[in-house]
Amino acid sequence: MSSKSVMTLVGSVALAFYSSMAFSSKYNFQEPQSVIAQDIYDQHIWALWICLAIFVGVFGVMFYSIVKHRKSVGYKAANFHHSTTVEVIWTTIPLLILVAMAYPATKTVIAMKDTSASDITIKATGYQWMWGYDYLQGEGEGISFYSKLSTPPAQVTNKEPKGENYLLEVDNNLVVPVGKKIRVITTANDVLHAWWVPAFGVKQDAIPGFIRDLWFTADKPGLYRGQCAELCGKDHGFMPIVVEVLEQEKYAQWVADKQKASAAVVTTAAVGN
Amino acid sequence: MAVVQDVHGHHDHHPSGIMRWVTTTNHKDIGTMYLWFSFAMFLTGGFLAMGIRAELFMPGIQILEPELFNSFTTLHGLIMVFGAIMPAFVGLANWQVPMMIGAPDMAFARMNNWSFWLLPVAGSLLISSFFVPGGAAAGGWTFYPPLSAQGGLGVDMMIFAIHILGASSIMGAINIITTILNMRAPGMTLMKMPMFVWTWLITAYLLVLVMPVLAGTVTMLLTDRHFGTSFFNAAGGGDPVLFQHVFWFFGHPEVYIMILPAFGIVSEIIPTFSRKPLFGYSSMVYATASIAILSCVVWAHHMFTVGMPAVGQLFFMYATMLIAVPTGVKVFNWTATMWRGSMTFETPMLFSIGFIFLFVIGGFSGVVCAIVPIDIQVQDTYYVIAHFHYVLVSGALFAIFAGVYYWLPKWCGRMYDEKLAKMHFWLSMIFFNVAFFVQHFLGLAGMPRRIPDYSLQFADFNMISSIGAFGFGLSQLLFLYIVIKCIRGGEKAADKPWDGGTTLEWTLPSPAPYHSFETPPVIK
Numbered sequence: 001m002s003s004k005s006v007m008t009l010v011g012s013v014a015l016a017f018y019s020s021m022a023f024s025s026k027y028n029f030q031e032p033q034s035v036i037a038q039d040i041y042d043q044h045i046w047a048l049w050i051c052l053a054i055f056v057g058v059f060g061v062m063f064y065s066i067v068k069h070r071k072s073v074g075y076k077a078a079n080f081h082h083s084t085t086v087e088v089i090w091t092t093i094p095l096l097i098l099v100a101m102a103y104p105a106t107k108t109v110i111a112m113k114d115t116s117a118s119d120i121t122i123k124a125t126g127y128q129w130m131w132g133y134d135y136l137q138g139e140g141e142g143i144s145f146y147s148k149l150s151t152p153p154a155q156v157t158n159k160e161p162k163g164e165n166y167l168l169e170v171d172n173n174l175v176v177p178v179g180k181k182i183r184v185i186t187t188a189n190d191v192l193h194a195w196w197v198p199a200f201g202v203k204q205d206a207i208p209g210f211i212r213d214l215w216f217t218a219d220k221p222g223l224y225r226g227q228c229a230e231l232c233g234k235d236h237g238f239m240p241i242v243v244e245v246l247e248q249e250k251y252a253q254w255v256a257d258k259q260k261a262s263a264a265v266v267t268t269a270a271v272g273n
Numbered sequence: 274m275a276v277v278q279d280v281h282g283h284h285d286h287h288p289s290g291i292m293r294w295v296t297t298t299n300h301k302d303i304g305t306m307y308l309w310f311s312f313a314m315f316l317t318g319g320f321l322a323m324g325i326r327a328e329l330f331m332p333g334i335q336i337l338e339p340e341l342f343n344s345f346t347t348l349h350g351l352i353m354v355f356g357a358i359m360p361a362f363v364g365l366a367n368w369q370v371p372m373m374i375g376a377p378d379m380a381f382a383r384m385n386n387w388s389f390w391l392l393p394v395a396g397s398l399l400i401s402s403f404f405v406p407g408g409a410a411a412g413g414w415t416f417y418p419p420l421s422a423q424g425g426l427g428v429d430m431m432i433f434a435i436h437i438l439g440a441s442s443i444m445g446a447i448n449i450i451t452t453i454l455n456m457r458a459p460g461m462t463l464m465k466m467p468m469f470v471w472t473w474l475i476t477a478y479l480l481v482l483v484m485p486v487l488a489g490t491v492t493m494l495l496t497d498r499h500f501g502t503s504f505f506n507a508a509g510g511g512d513p514v515l516f517q518h519v520f521w522f523f524g525h526p527e528v529y530i531m532i533l534p535a536f537g538i539v540s541e542i543i544p545t546f547s548r549k550p551l552f553g554y555s556s557m558v559y560a561t562a563s564i565a566i567l568s569c570v571v572w573a574h575h576m577f578t579v580g581m582p583a584v585g586q587l588f589f590m591y592a593t594m595l596i597a598v599p600t601g602v603k604v605f606n607w608t609a610t611m612w613r614g615s616m617t618f619e620t621p622m623l624f625s626i627g628f629i630f631l632f633v634i635g636g637f638s639g640v641v642c643a644i645v646p647i648d649i650q651v652q653d654t655y656y657v658i659a660h661f662h663y664v665l666v667s668g669a670l671f672a673i674f675a676g677v678y679y680w681l682p683k684w685c686g687r688m689y690d691e692k693l694a695k696m697h698f699w700l701s702m703i704f705f706n707v708a709f710f711v712q713h714f715l716g717l718a719g720m721p722r723r724i725p726d727y728s729l730q731f732a733d734f735n736m737i738s739s740i741g742a743f744g745f746g747l748s749q750l751l752f753l754y755i756v757i758k759c760i761r762g763g764e765k766a767a768d769k770p771w772d773g774g775t776t777l778e779w780t781l782p783s784p785a786p787y788h789s790f791e792t793p794p795v796i797k
Binding site: 054071077106 | 332333334335339340343411412413417418419420423506507508512513514547548549550551552553554555556578579580582583586587590591594595597598601602604605608609611612613614615616617618626629630633634637640641644645646647649650652653654714717718719721723724725726727728729730734
């Protein structure tokens with residue numbers, strides 16, 4: 001192969017790779033924004049490579065056979081019908097592959113379950129059809145608000161053009177500081193819901209009458225969008241989750257503003273009385 | 274004595290017209306009714322699927338309001354699972370099991386009639402529930418409470434339909450077990466039975482094991498709804514998650530109920546068209562049995578996001594991954610059966626190869642879903658939809674098509690139109706993948722399932738998927754045409770139209786006589 005054609009090949013592979021990166025969030029998980037999400041991302045890629053290798057192996061053999069061992073090319077059938085040796089081999093190898101997949105997964109499961117020593121605890125309550133957030137412990141304790149879809153109904157019924165974050169925008173974002181361990185306690189008021197933010201690799205059902213928890217630590221500031229992931233009735237598709245991750249100072253500012261606002265409400269109420 | 278002999282002489286006589294079908298106790302008539310019923314339900318469920326895909330063709334709400342959309346997805350699932358796939362397999366068992374084991378009919382002929390005639394009742398309950406106040410059930414085919422406690426009369430009709438379908442399945446399963454265990458031809462030991470019979474025997478045991486569990490679950494739901502109990506209501510001391518445990522204790526074996534007979538069909542067809550005996554017969558039997566046993570201890574992998582303790586998640590992850598081993602053994606055995614065979618590619622073989630090819634993709638995504646951390650991301654997304662359509666449509670349904678084409682000459686005494694049938698295969702194959710492959714990407718990128726509307730980044734894949742689904746739906750009308758054409762006329766089929774066939778049904782004339790084996794054949 002000439003050096004020119006090697007260059008062309010390398011170039012086109014690089015281009016293909018680059019374009020696949022550009023589209024990656026369309027074909028793959030969203031870009032991970034936490035340690036756990038990164039683990040999940042890596043394990044999924046690892047699982048895909050294993051599947052691809054097995055796929056090529058099995059169907060390579062099968063399609064070779066389909067092409068070569070056909071009556072129309074005059075192939076005469078053999079008559080073998082069992083072999084204990086190969087049976088043992090093709091039972092053992094998959095077992096070993098599974099162990100290789102299960103080992104990292106086990107470590108991640110244990111890490112995902114460790115909700116201890118969190119910096120901030122927030123309760124997320126599922127309602128038909130919105131989320132309620134209560135800051136229970138840590139910086140911001142006492143803050144409490146509802147978070148509802150803010151996409152105008154006219155966009156849903158096609159009377160207005162749809163905005164960029166159609167169905168993935170809310171009136172009040174859940175605000176958290178970057179780099180802090182956030183524990184979210186989930187529960188629900190009426191039926192099952194599920195609190196899901198793909199970028200953090202967290203999804204947890206919200207069960208009426210019970211509490212469950214999850215944790216995440218956001219790597220960098222930004223807006224991260226998710227949706228309810230458990231069928232909860234008519235507007236199941238219309239109760240998104242938006243997490244706004246702020247720098248520590250900005251978060252402190254947000255907490256101060258929120259607390260001032262709620263104090264103002266209390267004062268007004270008191271004056272009104 | 275003379276009377277008895279006289280009756281014997283008129284064995285083939287039966288009432289004609291509608292009464293033949295209402296009163297029949299003949300396994301072939303009942304098998305035929307099962308198959309037509311399941312096809313009618315397949316078209317009904319397919320119609321609902323077309324509605325779903327039409328709504329999802331573009332972002333925004335166009336055709337179905339959210340609540341009706343939820344009813345469509347719910348009834349699509351219920352009708353396809355309980356109305357189309359399961360009765361189709363029972364229909365195939367009715368036709369084939371007596372013929373393949375050298376028996377004259379099924380063991381309990383009258384119960385057989387009853388277990389069929391329950392189905393149209395349940396089917397009409399499900400369909401008519403769309404027209405009652407409050408509409409059809411809209412809580413998903415898994416009808417999790419408390420949501421399913423909210424619905425109206427439609428939910429009760431669904432519960433009643435499930436009870437009836439369950440009773441029908443249990444009777445069918447008992448009939449199949451009894452037939453297989455007691456009515457085999459002399460010399461046909463268990464380990465000489467055709468694979469289709471083996472897989473159905475194991476499936477029937479699974480049915481008897483889990484259908485009563487489902488009946489119990491829906492009864493508890495019914496009493497929660499109407500009689501003030503609180504099995505699944507936390508406010509009364511119950512637990513909504515309990516429902517999911519009990520439901521999936523039924524639901525996961527149910528998945529294998531829908532795939533094991535498919536394995537059996539493919540295990541008959543591959544050797545026939547490879548002109549070579551099935552590779553590793555006994556390991557196939559053991560693999561089927563181990564899949565069935567494992568299927569009873571993996572149910573909570575449907576519930577990785579309910580917040581089980583780590584130990585629970587890990588147990589169900591390991592058990593689920595283990596299923597890949599016997600399933601892999603099956604795929605390897607089919608490949609080894611084809612290896613150095615003398616293959617031809619008539620439609621049954623094409624559908625079987627298509628089955629293996631796509632079922633393996635569904636198996637891979639199954640392993641991916643089994644890994645808890647990954648499942649946390651893909652659970653309740655379109656990835657799961659893609660996964661189970663790969664195993665249920667290109668798995669179970671393709672195997673049913675393969676079986677129908679394989680045995681149609683025996684049933685009708687005529688050959689189907691091979692050219693059209695191949696076209697049916699290729700259209701199904703292509704459109705199926707157009708419809709469902711992109712759904713993997715939708716799920717990974719974060720589109721939840723069971724939503725009537727979606728954000729803009731999912732628009733193009735949804736459109737592709739809808740186009741594929743419409744094409745797939747239309748292609749199935751071709752199947753109807755091919756079958757009717759075959760019944761009405763066509764080239765006469767030989768007693769053994771496939772030269773590689775080795776099972777007993779090919780020793781009977783085509784079309785098969787009304788009573789299969791009046792004198793049992795002797796198996797050496």
